[in-house]
Amino acid sequence: MASIRDVAKLAQVAPSTVSLVLNNKGYVSDNARRKVLDAIEKLNYVPNELARNLFRNCTNIIGVIVPDVAHPFFGTFISALEIALYRHGYKIMVCSTIERENAEHEIVDMLQRQMIDGIIMGCHSLEIGLYDNINKPIVAFDRIINSKVPIIRSDHEQGGRLAAQAMIQAGCRHPLQITGIKNVSMSAYLHHANFEKELIKNGIEVINYEMGWNQFSMTYFKQVAKEIFAKYPEVDGIYGADMAVCACLGEARRQKRKIPEDIKLIAYDGTFITESGFYNITAVVQPINQLAKETADMIVALIQGKKVDTEKILPVTLRRGDTC
Amino acid sequence: MASIRDVAKLAQVAPSTVSLVLNNKGYVSDNARRKVLDAIEKLNYVPNELARNLFRNCTNIIGVIVPDVAHPFFGTFISALEIALYRHGYKIMVCSTIERENAEHEIVDMLQRQMIDGIIMGCHSLEIGLYDNINKPIVAFDRIINSKVPIIRSDHEQGGRLAAQAMIQAGCRHPLQITGIKNVSMSAYLHHANFEKELIKNGIEVINYEMGWNQFSMTYFKQVAKEIFAKYPEVDGIYGADMAVCACLGEARRQKRKIPEDIKLIAYDGTFITESGFYNITAVVQPINQLAKETADMIVALIQGKKVDTEKILPVTLRRGDTC
Numbered sequence: 313m314a315s316i317r318d319v320a321k322l323a324q325v326a327p328s329t330v331s332l333v334l335n336n337k338g339y340v341s342d343n344a345r346r347k348v349l350d351a352i353e354k355l356n357y358v359p360n361e362l363a364r365n366l367f368r369n370c371t372n373i374i375g376v377i378v379p380d381v382a383h384p385f386f387g388t389f390i391s392a393l394e395i396a397l398y399r400h401g402y403k404i405m406v407c408s409t410i411e412r413e414n415a416e417h418e419i420v421d422m423l424q425r426q427m428i429d430g431i432i433m434g435c436h437s438l439e440i441g442l443y444d445n446i447n448k449p450i451v452a453f454d455r456i457i458n459s460k461v462p463i464i465r466s467d468h469e470q471g472g473r474l475a476a477q478a479m480i481q482a483g484c485r486h487p488l489q490i491t492g493i494k495n496v497s498m499s500a501y502l503h504h505a506n507f508e509k510e511l512i513k514n515g516i517e518v519i520n521y522e523m524g525w526n527q528f529s530m531t532y533f534k535q536v537a538k539e540i541f542a543k544y545p546e547v548d549g550i551y552g553a554d555m556a557v558c559a560c561l562g563e564a565r566r567q568k569r570k571i572p573e574d575i576k577l578i579a580y581d582g583t584f585i586t587e588s589g590f591y592n593i594t595a596v597v598q599p600i601n602q603l604a605k606e607t608a609d610m611i612v613a614l615i616q617g618k619k620v621d622t623e624k625i626l627p628v629t630l631r632r633g634d635t636c
Numbered sequence: 637m638a639s640i641r642d643v644a645k646l647a648q649v650a651p652s653t654v655s656l657v658l659n660n661k662g663y664v665s666d667n668a669r670r671k672v673l674d675a676i677e678k679l680n681y682v683p684n685e686l687a688r689n690l691f692r693n694c695t696n697i698i699g700v701i702v703p704d705v706a707h708p709f710f711g712t713f714i715s716a717l718e719i720a721l722y723r724h725g726y727k728i729m730v731c732s733t734i735e736r737e738n739a740e741h742e743i744v745d746m747l748q749r750q751m752i753d754g755i756i757m758g759c760h761s762l763e764i765g766l767y768d769n770i771n772k773p774i775v776a777f778d779r780i781i782n783s784k785v786p787i788i789r790s791d792h793e794q795g796g797r798l799a800a801q802a803m804i805q806a807g808c809r810h811p812l813q814i815t816g817i818k819n820v821s822m823s824a825y826l827h828h829a830n831f832e833k834e835l836i837k838n839g840i841e842v843i844n845y846e847m848g849w850n851q852f853s854m855t856y857f858k859q860v861a862k863e864i865f866a867k868y869p870e871v872d873g874i875y876g877a878d879m880a881v882c883a884c885l886g887e888a889r890r891q892k893r894k895i896p897e898d899i900k901l902i903a904y905d906g907t908f909i910t911e912s913g914f915y916n917i918t919a920v921v922q923p924i925n926q927l928a929k930e931t932a933d934m935i936v937a938l939i940q941g942k943k944v945d946t947e948k949i950l951p952v953t954l955r956r957g958d959t960c
Contacts, residue, residue: 381730382711382714383711384706387708390705391706391732394731403729408715410715530911555912561913562915571914587858588854588886
């Protein structure tokens with residue numbers, strides 16, 4: 313395989329001139345450029361991308377941290393993000409934190425070592441201090457890190473209110489919501505807070521069922537559903553993330569509770585799994601494709617040294633299904 | 637920030653000696669090594685990983701090509717693969733082919749340009765000629781590429797037979813299967829062929845419903861389900877991939893067909909979505925975690941220049957649910 317030296321020799325220029333041509337950087341005379349390009353063609357030279365990146369001081373790779381890529385919400389986000397970043401000329405390196413305690417440290421380390429050009433942080437970290445002294449491009453996806461890191465998220469306040477209003481309209485008197493743990497500073501927690509606030513404003517009390525941290529398996533959600541039906545037989549409405557609500561659907565069937573007559577269900581996120589079964593689940597839908605596009609635009613702007621908004625909030629919608 | 641030259645100066649050695657120490661490569665005297673390590677510590681030197689990789693001629697990144705990372709089967713595979721490869725010291729760069737016609741060309745190009753160390757190919761490419769002249773590490777996941785590329789897959793022959801036997805036992809007389817298009821050389825097609833073979837052996841004819849190429853959206857599957865129920869009212873059993881069968885579940889409800897009395901359903905793959913709704917869907921389960929682990933082991937073995945089996949086939953199981 314031809315090397316950069318072979319190209320330089322044939323073109324009768326210095327190897328550094330070949331580099332300048334390849335990277336479109338610095339001054340090269342038209343005559344020298346033409347000779348280099350001719351030599352590249354004649355020798356069928358393929359540049360070593362690592363060497364080029366070293367020269368350009370970038371890799372065009374963006375690290376994406378999520379709890380679990382197999383989760384419908386994060387899977388859909390990553391799928392859309394990859395396409396959006398591709399249009400900007402970037403590739404993604406995906407990193408799940410589930411089962412990997414040091415995954416975040418590692419990605420941050422890669423950013424420091426210039427192996428990636430930026431980070432999109434969407435995981436439920438407990439260690440946000442990790443990001444305090446990094447002056448490199450980071451965007452927080454649906455997650456509060458610190459005042460320096462811009463955040464992109466849905467209008468969770470509106471989402472919680474929409475769900476509460478739908479429950480009230482449907483005549484729920486004993487709603488329950490399945491929440492994550494409160495000590496992680498997730499912006500998504502806002503929809504739970506606003507769901508409760510809206511219900512209280514209407515004289516309805518809500519039961520809060522708090523799940524364990526970073527739990528994403530169906531087995532776990534089924535166990536949660538079972539416990540809820542056993543412990544709170546009076547509950548006539550359940551609100552929670554897609555997978556948790558899906559699990560409640562199965563448990564309702566086993567408990568012979570009619571949907572929506574006996575029990576109403578509203579899911580938050582509205583990913584494909586809420587529309588892929590026996591019932592179409594009524595859901596507050598996050599605009600995942602739009603969130604991904606805005607996230608891609610923002611990280612690329614940061615890499616290019618541009619100023620960006622510190623917070624970008626996109627509207628959610630209530631999609632009526634069969635369950636409320 | 638300290639450079640490699642600063643380290644060399646402080647340690648009173650040549651920069652190339654610092655490189656040798658950093659990369660644990662070539663001969664360096666104990667004395668020189670100690671001086672270099674001391675200097676690194678004193679200067680708090682962070683090596684530029686790109687420069688290190690250039691020297692080592694590897695990146696420890698593996699490219700993974702799938703149709704869509706948001707699909708439950710591929711999402712679960714990638715999630716498990718990432719963990720398995722992490723244990724070998726590798727990271728993954730994920731690339732979806734959906735909405736991106738040239739994604740495969742790009743990843744192959746990255747392999748040629750030494751930006752990644754290997755490829756795990758799991759997409760439904762129509763252009764397998766692309767891989768003919770690449771003498772670098774590639775593993776095919778559930779996909780036939782050519783005789784040189786090793787393949788890892790489930791025992792689809794057994795899977796098709798298990799599903800057919802369950803349908804026969806349940807008394808199905810008019811089964812239908814939802815297949816992908818036949819002109820893509822997917823190893824997964826084997827389960828459809830064996831489903832049909834087993835039914836014919838038992839005197840039962842099967843209707844084959846062929847879907848469009850590279851279709852993975854729920855909207856599309858719902859349209860397929862609607863068409864099947866309208867066109868084949870006699871059908872009393874449906875067999876297909878998880879998402880297609882999930883869509884049929886919803887259509888059965890709208891058509892007021894009782895499950896499993898009027899219509900039996902068996903899904904192929906058995907990902908979390910078959911266990912996450914109103915019914916637990918009876919499914920042939922692929923051992924996704926094990927497939928991911930074997931795939932990781934195989935690509936790493938290839939990168940290390942070891943010999944590997946040309947084909948590795950893992951057993952599937954029938955998991956009984958509520959639908960057959």
